[in-house]
Amino acid sequence: MRYRASFLILVMLAGGCAASHPKMQPDPAAVLPYRLDSGDRLRVIVYGQEDLTNSFTVDQSGYIMMPLVGSVPARGKTTQELQAGIATSLRNGYLRDPDVSVEVEQYRPFFIMGEVRAPGQFTYVNDMTVETAIAIAGGYTARAQTDEVEITRSINGKVYRGHLAMTQKVRPGDTIRVLQRLF
Known part of the structure; x- marks a missing residue:
């Protein structure tokens, strides 16, 4: 009888230890789109404009430096948002209807x-x-x-x-x- 009581206490203690270990939560970032930040190297393609097509690295300030338009904010944006931002900048006095593509060439x-x-x-x-x-x-x-x-x-x-x-x-x-x- 004494052994049974000791065994039950051990089982309860072991169960309590297992219950106190925090459960792993699903990764919240797994469902979020990838956001650019310093250190990401991007391939920017402006179709029909080879002088504007190149690789750019997001600098410590969160910008890429492009010909014609200068600094373009990239930190916190998706590649699609950056594409739209570059196209808008190029539309402002440089190109009529720029077709821009942005992809991550190397992640930070x-x-x-x-x-x-x-x-x-x-x-x-x-x-x-x-x-x-x-x-x-x-x-x-x-x-x-x-x-x-x-x-x-x-x-x-x-x-x-x-x-x-x-x-x-x-x-x-x-x-x-x-x-x-x-x-």
Whole structure:
């Protein structure tokens, strides 16, 4: 009887520990369109205007510098919004009906720190997961927590911090922190 009571107490304590662990939330940024920011390299094509077609990097101020129109704000915009902005600027005294296309040539880097073998800044790859990011950083150290990571992410100009599971997506500009396990 005493053993049964001890076993029940252990089961309840273990159940309480499992219940207190926060559940992983769906990634809110997964459904949002990609927003441009500093470090993104863009390919801007103005059809029929080879002098205006080129690659441009979003600078620290959030702008790209284009011939004829000068600084064009890019930070926080989707590629479609930037296309429209460039076309409007070119329509104002330069071209009658510009046909503009914008695509991301290279995404801004992501950062990883904590319990990985090679922390630092790395090139983002499309559809990258946390697990892939850790592999790029050389894998875990012996003390790493391997079920989730802490992530810092900017969404629409606001900085968020939370936890992601290994299969969740990393976004350009994210800072990933691999935590140290307790035991």
